[in-house]
Amino acid sequence: MVRWQPHASERLVVAALELFEERGYENTTVIEIAERAGLTKSTFFRHFPDKREVLFGGGTMTGLLVDGIDAAPAGASPLEAVAHALDVIGREAFTADRREFGARRSAVIAANPELREREALKGLGLTASMIDALKRRGVADLTSRVAAELGALAWKIAYERWSDTNNSDNFGELARRTLTEVQAASALC
Amino acid sequence: MVRWQPHASERLVVAALELFEERGYENTTVIEIAERAGLTKSTFFRHFPDKREVLFGGGTMTGLLVDGIDAAPAGASPLEAVAHALDVIGREAFTADRREFGARRSAVIAANPELREREALKGLGLTASMIDALKRRGVADLTSRVAAELGALAWKIAYERWSDTNNSDNFGELARRTLTEVQAASALC
Numbered sequence: 001m002v003r004w005q006p007h008a009s010e011r012l013v014v015a016a017l018e019l020f021e022e023r024g025y026e027n028t029t030v031i032e033i034a035e036r037a038g039l040t041k042s043t044f045f046r047h048f049p050d051k052r053e054v055l056f057g058g059g060t061m062t063g064l065l066v067d068g069i070d071a072a073p074a075g076a077s078p079l080e081a082v083a084h085a086l087d088v089i090g091r092e093a094f095t096a097d098r099r100e101f102g103a104r105r106s107a108v109i110a111a112n113p114e115l116r117e118r119e120a121l122k123g124l125g126l127t128a129s130m131i132d133a134l135k136r137r138g139v140a141d142l143t144s145r146v147a148a149e150l151g152a153l154a155w156k157i158a159y160e161r162w163s164d165t166n167n168s169d170n171f172g173e174l175a176r177r178t179l180t181e182v183q184a185a186s187a188l189c
Numbered sequence: 190m191v192r193w194q195p196h197a198s199e200r201l202v203v204a205a206l207e208l209f210e211e212r213g214y215e216n217t218t219v220i221e222i223a224e225r226a227g228l229t230k231s232t233f234f235r236h237f238p239d240k241r242e243v244l245f246g247g248g249t250m251t252g253l254l255v256d257g258i259d260a261a262p263a264g265a266s267p268l269e270a271v272a273h274a275l276d277v278i279g280r281e282a283f284t285a286d287r288r289e290f291g292a293r294r295s296a297v298i299a300a301n302p303e304l305r306e307r308e309a310l311k312g313l314g315l316t317a318s319m320i321d322a323l324k325r326r327g328v329a330d331l332t333s334r335v336a337a338e339l340g341a342l343a344w345k346i347a348y349e350r351w352s353d354t355n356n357s358d359n360f361g362e363l364a365r366r367t368l369t370e371v372q373a374a375s376a377l378c
Contacts, residue, residue, distance in 0.1 A: 078377070117310045118306065121306045123313075142370060142371070142374045145342060146371055147378040153335065157331075185332045186339065187375075188332045189266065189267045189268045189332060
């Protein structure tokens with residue numbers, strides 16, 4: 001019988017981040033991550049398909065982003081719909097108590113090529129989900145692709161700004177301001 | 190003594206693509222690629238750091254892109270500078286005789302998650318190189334980032350169009366037209 005483990009996924013993520021910081025991603029095993037979290041290897045694999053995946057939230061972000069775009073007001077422009085989704089992410093995922101974790105996670109990913117590759121692929125997946133969500137709103141194919149790229153860039157810049165611990169603005173506000181800046185810059189290209 | 194092997198790199202790429210098509214990326218070894226090309230494993234590793242890299246040209250594309258942006262006319266807008274670079278790539282790399290190879294390469298990459306990850310990371314690297322090249326032209330930081338993302342998207346769409354073997358337009362023309370479409374779409378976002 002599988003025993004219910006409260007917050008197992010979060011505990012695994014925190015344990016993994018600590019171990020990657022202490023001894024490096026390459027020198028950490030899934031068993032060690034599970035042990036540090038007080039869980040078993042099989043619990044790890046119920047939450048994540050492999051070690052690389054543990055810092056990438058197993059699809060939560062995609063779900064929030066797509067739901068946010070779907071729920072944007074009917075008359076919203078493509079980038080307003082993206083801004084609405086980034087607001088949702090600010091409220092549900094990138095909350096103030098996660099800011100320091102965000103900065104540590106970014107540093108660990110930057111230090112490891114395998115994690116950078118996984119992050120790059122995740123980025124493409126998020127962009128593809130945004131494109132599909134925008135197309136469901138009736139946005140033309142090419143406009144959806146462009147809006148998703150601009151949205152992904154704004155997300156990335158807003159995340160850089162938000163995970164700077166000297167910054168106290170919330171993610172949704174930062175993302176909205178960054179999207180406006182990105183849109184203005186696109187007119188100068 | 191290292192013996193000079195004419196076109197060794199190209200032969201390795203062609204051999205790798207054939208083997209990946211025949212038996213899959215996972216089931217192909219570096220030794221088999223070298224053997225198919227009539228070369229040795231150590232020749233392979235003089236040209237590519239690992240098996241994943243063999244379909245990604247070892248940096249040639251980045252060089253062409255950066256040189257193309259650097260050589261664009263002084264008054265060119267950021268996207269005109271990118272268009273200039275894509276022309277260079279059309280003349281030097283994506284020539285008509287490479288079109289069929291391009292389509293086969295895309296199919297092999299799409300079929301394998303490890304290759305998709307490497308492609309995603311290469312894409313980020315190309316975008317980063319474009320950003321640096323645009324900044325060297327005096328383009329503002331954020332405008333450089335936006336122009337590089339729009340340029341990367343236009344490149345991707347133009348490559349999809351170009352590697353469709355029903356299409357006879359050259360890559361440079363396709364890329365220029367696609368960039369114009371992408372820029373027009375950005376105004377609708």
